[in-house]
Amino acid sequence: MKKNLLIVGAGGVAHVVAHKCAQNRDAFGDIHIASRSMAKCEAILASVRDKQGDEAVDAIRAHAVDAMDPGAVARLIRETGAHIVINVASSFVNMSVLEACLQTGAAYLDTAIHEDPAKICETPPWYGNYEWKRRERCAEAGVTAILGVGFDPGVVNAYARLAADEHLDTVRSIDIVDINAGKHDRWFSTNFDPEINFREFTGAVYSWQDRAWRSNRMFEVGREWDMPVVGRQKAYLTGHDEVHSLSRNYPDADVRFWMGFGDHYINVFTVLKNLGLLSEQPVRTAEGLEVVPLKVVKAVLPDPASLAPSYEGKTCIGTFVRGTKSGEEKEVLLFNVADHKAAYEEVGSQAISYTAGVPAVAAAMLVASGEWDVRTMVNVEELDPKPFLALLGRIGLPSEMIVNGVARSLVH
Amino acid sequence: MKKNLLIVGAGGVAHVVAHKCAQNRDAFGDIHIASRSMAKCEAILASVRDKQGDEAVDAIRAHAVDAMDPGAVARLIRETGAHIVINVASSFVNMSVLEACLQTGAAYLDTAIHEDPAKICETPPWYGNYEWKRRERCAEAGVTAILGVGFDPGVVNAYARLAADEHLDTVRSIDIVDINAGKHDRWFSTNFDPEINFREFTGAVYSWQDRAWRSNRMFEVGREWDMPVVGRQKAYLTGHDEVHSLSRNYPDADVRFWMGFGDHYINVFTVLKNLGLLSEQPVRTAEGLEVVPLKVVKAVLPDPASLAPSYEGKTCIGTFVRGTKSGEEKEVLLFNVADHKAAYEEVGSQAISYTAGVPAVAAAMLVASGEWDVRTMVNVEELDPKPFLALLGRIGLPSEMIVNGVARSLVH
Numbered sequence: 001m002k003k004n005l006l007i008v009g010a011g012g013v014a015h016v017v018a019h020k021c022a023q024n025r026d027a028f029g030d031i032h033i034a035s036r037s038m039a040k041c042e043a044i045l046a047s048v049r050d051k052q053g054d055e056a057v058d059a060i061r062a063h064a065v066d067a068m069d070p071g072a073v074a075r076l077i078r079e080t081g082a083h084i085v086i087n088v089a090s091s092f093v094n095m096s097v098l099e100a101c102l103q104t105g106a107a108y109l110d111t112a113i114h115e116d117p118a119k120i121c122e123t124p125p126w127y128g129n130y131e132w133k134r135r136e137r138c139a140e141a142g143v144t145a146i147l148g149v150g151f152d153p154g155v156v157n158a159y160a161r162l163a164a165d166e167h168l169d170t171v172r173s174i175d176i177v178d179i180n181a182g183k184h185d186r187w188f189s190t191n192f193d194p195e196i197n198f199r200e201f202t203g204a205v206y207s208w209q210d211r212a213w214r215s216n217r218m219f220e221v222g223r224e225w226d227m228p229v230v231g232r233q234k235a236y237l238t239g240h241d242e243v244h245s246l247s248r249n250y251p252d253a254d255v256r257f258w259m260g261f262g263d264h265y266i267n268v269f270t271v272l273k274n275l276g277l278l279s280e281q282p283v284r285t286a287e288g289l290e291v292v293p294l295k296v297v298k299a300v301l302p303d304p305a306s307l308a309p310s311y312e313g314k315t316c317i318g319t320f321v322r323g324t325k326s327g328e329e330k331e332v333l334l335f336n337v338a339d340h341k342a343a344y345e346e347v348g349s350q351a352i353s354y355t356a357g358v359p360a361v362a363a364a365m366l367v368a369s370g371e372w373d374v375r376t377m378v379n380v381e382e383l384d385p386k387p388f389l390a391l392l393g394r395i396g397l398p399s400e401m402i403v404n405g406v407a408r409s410l411v412h
Numbered sequence: 413m414k415k416n417l418l419i420v421g422a423g424g425v426a427h428v429v430a431h432k433c434a435q436n437r438d439a440f441g442d443i444h445i446a447s448r449s450m451a452k453c454e455a456i457l458a459s460v461r462d463k464q465g466d467e468a469v470d471a472i473r474a475h476a477v478d479a480m481d482p483g484a485v486a487r488l489i490r491e492t493g494a495h496i497v498i499n500v501a502s503s504f505v506n507m508s509v510l511e512a513c514l515q516t517g518a519a520y521l522d523t524a525i526h527e528d529p530a531k532i533c534e535t536p537p538w539y540g541n542y543e544w545k546r547r548e549r550c551a552e553a554g555v556t557a558i559l560g561v562g563f564d565p566g567v568v569n570a571y572a573r574l575a576a577d578e579h580l581d582t583v584r585s586i587d588i589v590d591i592n593a594g595k596h597d598r599w600f601s602t603n604f605d606p607e608i609n610f611r612e613f614t615g616a617v618y619s620w621q622d623r624a625w626r627s628n629r630m631f632e633v634g635r636e637w638d639m640p641v642v643g644r645q646k647a648y649l650t651g652h653d654e655v656h657s658l659s660r661n662y663p664d665a666d667v668r669f670w671m672g673f674g675d676h677y678i679n680v681f682t683v684l685k686n687l688g689l690l691s692e693q694p695v696r697t698a699e700g701l702e703v704v705p706l707k708v709v710k711a712v713l714p715d716p717a718s719l720a721p722s723y724e725g726k727t728c729i730g731t732f733v734r735g736t737k738s739g740e741e742k743e744v745l746l747f748n749v750a751d752h753k754a755a756y757e758e759v760g761s762q763a764i765s766y767t768a769g770v771p772a773v774a775a776a777m778l779v780a781s782g783e784w785d786v787r788t789m790v791n792v793e794e795l796d797p798k799p800f801l802a803l804l805g806r807i808g809l810p811s812e813m814i815v816n817g818v819a820r821s822l823v824h
Contacts, residue, residue, distance in 0.1 A: 187686045187687075188683075188686065188687060267679065268683050268687070271600075271679065271680050271684070272683070272687075274599045274600065275599075275600060275684075275709070275712055275713065276712035277689070277708070277709070279712070283708065283711040284711060285703075285704075285707040285710070285711045286607075286707065286710060286711070287707065289701075289703060289707070291697075291701060291703050291708055291711075292697075293708055293711075293712055295698065296689070296695065296697060296703055296705055296708045297687070297689070298697065299695040299696060299697045299698070299703075299705075300689055300691070300695055300705055301687065
């Protein structure tokens, strides 16, 4: 019997997930999508109909649900008979959706770490604050929970595992580099939910170096990376989910995340941050209205989904893994190059959403097939990377490899 | 019988006005101060007590009033027996306070043009939209209304009149230049109410040139001015109240206002404006809260009054009037230099508030003495500038003059 799937969320990544699930609907039983806003679910279904036709859209049913309410999500899982839940809603609902999976036995997948709306940048390792506290319960209940299975975190974790397993004897460092060399026609925009985007950068930047957590300020540490296709790009040490699991699984390696930023982004971010407009703490206006500045910034910024039609250029996201093989120094770079325009033509999204959504669908397909149905909680580097990367190559995100500066074919 | 005075407002300029009225209390009968917030009035009285002692503060009584309500202001005028009202509250209340003066016969003085919260940068001449529509009623009722009697507008209008009357046969141009060369210890702040400050710069920049209104964008036209004491400074063509009355009274002259801005201010302003955060139109957050972005920006920015303790350096504000005298080209610059630290030591305010507040008190003293009690509505250039500038020199804002590049003594 094929496994039924429930997608929770109806934002930019959910849009891609719905499209990819429809494209690969033979891998699943019934497919459902649910969010607080029925209208947003229906807009996604309209896009699926537009790109893939009636047969594809008929495979998906839309529901309204308050994902902050574990009971409501559990009821929906039971009603839909869902065996697998892909949670691509706001990071604020991760724990309520996971709770619903624990109550019903459904497998749980997400693409970003849980966040508490009231807190920014908690104690490392971040997964220790919420997710890993439920690991025992997952194991006891035999519930598969795959954390952070987007591109980064997600595919980049699989890259680290593959390099460590197949190409190195010892791992000295894991550097994840995320470059978006695309251009859109707006004066300024974040590429995904501004609230989540800015929260990533307003707290301390944690990296794992010399077997210890190191803390820096955002934009304090920058360096140029020479990346395939997109060329030399300045990227900055940034706090990111995967640093917090990879450092647990590869404690002897330095683990760092680098994100590319242009001067324009840095200037806008710096102005907003220094003025206090990125704060998640409410302020009171002269008229007595209590309001969270960050939510107002989100309200005035473009909807990231609206960038897609004008977005051009490529993203390059990869993992540099350095260490030794047979006593020799070795550097392995595994990466993917995605194209904004191609993503838009295929599913109506820009490449940032595309690269985040497709891996979650691949993971769901591997859970459905049993290959990744591990009946416990894992981060992606704890799973066999080969079927995942092979499947990703077939459904839209091919990986490439460069070893010591020389392109090599990636054998799965 | 000495005339009773009512100060409306309890912000930074009202603070200076209250101090200066207390210093010059012999010129008035009873002195009252009223604002929506009794606590803000009392904070001002505490500062007066601190700087000037019990006798000074005993001369002033505090009241709470909603200045948006003409009936409430009229009742307070009657209760206090006020003959003169200095309105230094938000520009949004000008018309309601003027209405109360028309109903009671009290003289009306303000320091900035009326603004409608829902509109930015209305049709020039700005005074034609609200103030001048009440000119006939003032004349009929014999009510003295002196518009815009701060420094700019205000003293700079008197400078233009003095230069035109005493030093020139023809006036070809009037350029008002406002330079603040002071430094404070905050990353960014406006020098007065951020809401009013930013509203000045978000609309079209109007200037009067070649007998017609010309419209530019903010920061589109900039030039360097060589100013006394503060030196060479970049200033930008800016929309400002006095352009709208001086162009009516000197229609053959080009009338322009130039405000000095550093690159940092321009960058912050540009980011906020381009993101839509300076909009006075409400936006709706994802949570459904309706909020005006500009009011949130105001809420996160420093209270301009809080800058005073750390403010150092000088302001220089002046009027360049060019034309001919006996057939020869002639340039007359009249100006004042004020010092942030000196203003703070004297009244606990920075120089921006000081230069705006002191002229209103001088004007009230001239209304009280009868010299400026004109029983109709006027802009400052329609009044005799000599007693005004002489009095200002005695109470803290001395003027200086440079003719064709040579310092000349200013004879009142």
